[in-house]
Amino acid sequence: MGTLVMKFGGVSVATTTALTQVISIVLQEKERWQRLIVVASALEGVTDALIEAARLAQLSNQRGYRRIVATIRTRHLALVEQLPLSADERNALNADIDQLLFEMLDVCQALSDALEDRFLTEKMDAIIGVGERLSARIIAALLRENDLRGVAIESMNLLVTDDIFGNATPDIQATRARVERDLLPMLERDIIPVITGFVGGTVSGKPTTVGRGGSDYTASVLAACAGADEVWMWTSVDGMMSADPGDVEAARVIPAMSYEEVAELAYFGARILHARMVQPLRDYGIPLRIKNVFKPQQTGTFVHHSAAGDQIKAVTSIGGLGLRTAEPTTLTAISKLVNRVFTEVIGTSADVMLSAQSSSATFLSVIVPTSAGLDATRSLQSALRHALKQHPEVGAWTVEPISVITAVAAGINRQPRLLSRLFFALDDAPLLAVAQGPSHCSLSVVVARDDADAALQRIHQHIIG
Structure with missing residues (x-):
């Protein structure tokens, strides 16, 4: 070869x-x-x-x-x-x-x-x-x-x-x-x-x-x-997993995935791969295999342009911060402040995952990358609260830890029954926000940090199995 x-x-x-x-x-x-x-x-x-x-x-x-x-x-x-x-x-x-x-x-x-x-x-x-x-x-x-x-x-x-x-x-x-x-x-x-x-x-x-x-x-x-x-x-590990084995004991190896599915998993918290590494492989059509160095005889996960099946293959959780205000406002000032704090505390700009506005409230969710370390969310929360006190002109915002739970499946936007099952599994968890990935192979929900483990377990148990 x-x-x-x-x-x-x-x-x-x-x-x-x-x-x-x-x-x-x-x-x-x-x-x-x-x-x-x-x-x-x-x-x-x-x-x-x-x-x-x-x-x-x-x-x-x-x-x-x-x-x-x-x-x-x-x-x-x-x-x-x-x-x-x-x-x-x-x-x-x-x-x-x-x-x-x-x-x-x-x-x-x-x-x-x-x-x-x-x-x-x-x-x-x-x-x-x-x-x-x-x-x-x-x-x-x-x-x-x-x-x-x-x-x-x-x-x-x-x-x-x-x-x-x-x-x-x-x-x-x-x-x-x-x-x-x-x-x-x-x-x-x-x-x-x-x-x-x-x-x-x-x-x-x-x-x-x-x-x-x-x-x-x-x-x-x-x-x-x-x-x-x-x-x-x-x-x-044995390949890409249906969930982090540390969070979900029943997590299992995914035999095959598309580039888009793997990229979504990497972006939304799967620590096994760098989020940007998929793009060059996708651009040049180079297959990827993810294998366990201690079990080389196992096939692991094969990644290419397409993968069989349109079911939910994996669910991930990544931490972040949710900012909310009940005042009419624009996002310009708060976005600049958040970006400055992230750069000062963890050395990288803020990744705004979702923003939502209505006549009575504004909500902003910001992902904290896993590479920032275990204490990053707490440090950022403290720094943001301090910065907001120093800059009251930005508005009265609350800052709380949140989790972004993401389900990954090819063509999830074209599968209303699958989406219905997903929301049914989350029936007990108050949802702060919902977002559809632009690749059309992921759906993310934002929940309070305390609700994340239960939401992750329910999706895996009721849909992935």
């Missing part, structure tokens, strides 16, 4: 057992595919630690960020020590780890000294992408130890992006030119490139990142530019 891109998530590269499984998978697929491209995530938890190190550097807390870097170094060196590597490979790998982390300490110091906000965001990206650079080197060394030509590749020299640091967007045409110039010749020489996920670079060579969970996005963009035949995402 032709070209396969495989992305391995953080759990897949975090332990000796997991890495052994990764190498076994690569060896097996090398027998079946002519060309392999591997995209590596950071070890589980490392990116969070790097973000904290960058935050401490901004506060000029040298002791704090040095302690975090020392912990990351110890973890990687301990992992390398346990791996079946020759002395030469181990020594070279240890030297690479030290060099990357020492360089990062210099960036932390520069971040401490930075005065301009733009300079801060640039240095942040240079810090938080180091985890993928470390793991790519480890995987490449293991491939070489198993007689494969593994080479770690820095994606900042391959994936060309704009300069929106922290949430950069790849330039497909510019990236394709570099892939054709630098990557494809390597594949023809039977090299297996192990590419750092999450990280890109501007035309001038400054490192960027493409958003949390962005290794998925890296894999899909590179697949599109390399003309890949398939993309496989290796995770710690």
Whole structure:
């Protein structure tokens, strides 16, 4: 067969057992595919630690960020020590780890000294992408130890992006030119490139990142530019699930889905995929498989243009904030205030999921991305309430935590019986708002946070089964 891109998530590269499984998978697929491209995530938890190190550097807390870097170094060196590597490979790998982390300490110091906000965001990206650079080197060394030509590749020299640091967007045409110039010749020489996920670079060579969970996005963009035949995402779960197993015990694997259905799930809270990674695959018609790295014999979930069945396949829940006022008003002032608070607290602009107005009230629901962390909703709620007190001219708004429950099914807008069953399942839950997705394969309802678990369970039990 032709070209396969495989992305391995953080759990897949975090332990000796997991890495052994990764190498076994690569060896097996090398027998079946002519060309392999591997995209590596950071070890589980490392990116969070790097973000904290960058935050401490901004506060000029040298002791704090040095302690975090020392912990990351110890973890990687301990992992390398346990791996079946020759002395030469181990020594070279240890030297690479030290060099990357020492360089990062210099960036932390520069971040401490930075005065301009733009300079801060640039240095942040240079810090938080180091985890993928470390793991790519480890995987490449293991491939070489198993007689494969593994080479770690820095994606900042391959994936060309704009300069929106922290949430950069790849330039497909510019990236394709570099892939054709630098990557494809390597594949023809039977090299297996192990590419750092999450990280890109501007035309001038400054490192960027493409958003949390962005290794998925890296894999899909590179697949599109390399003309890949398939993309496989290796995770710690069995595929796309009908609900988050942590929320719904009866959640099950979905065998097949369309691009649109998967994109809706990713956008509305399914943590397994980056929300933007589907678009390049859809544009170039590249199938996606989502598989469990610890159960490679299972088929997982297959994603392509269309998938059989028009029933509700999955239901998700994502947190957010609901703002309500009983005063006649426009949305301009409150939208600007919300956007400013979100940018200050979690570093990204507000995602207004729904706004509704009547003669007596106005309601606004804003999604809090899962990548913002567990405490983000509470922090944003507190910050918004404070900002509203400081700016009474915006109006008298209440701010409460809400949840957006989304049911995903192809052509849900053309199925009145299915919609009737959905609303029947939600009979006991007061609905704050209802929204139809523009892709026509999702319907979202906004409920109070305290009603979310019951609503999720009822939809799954009565409709998905």
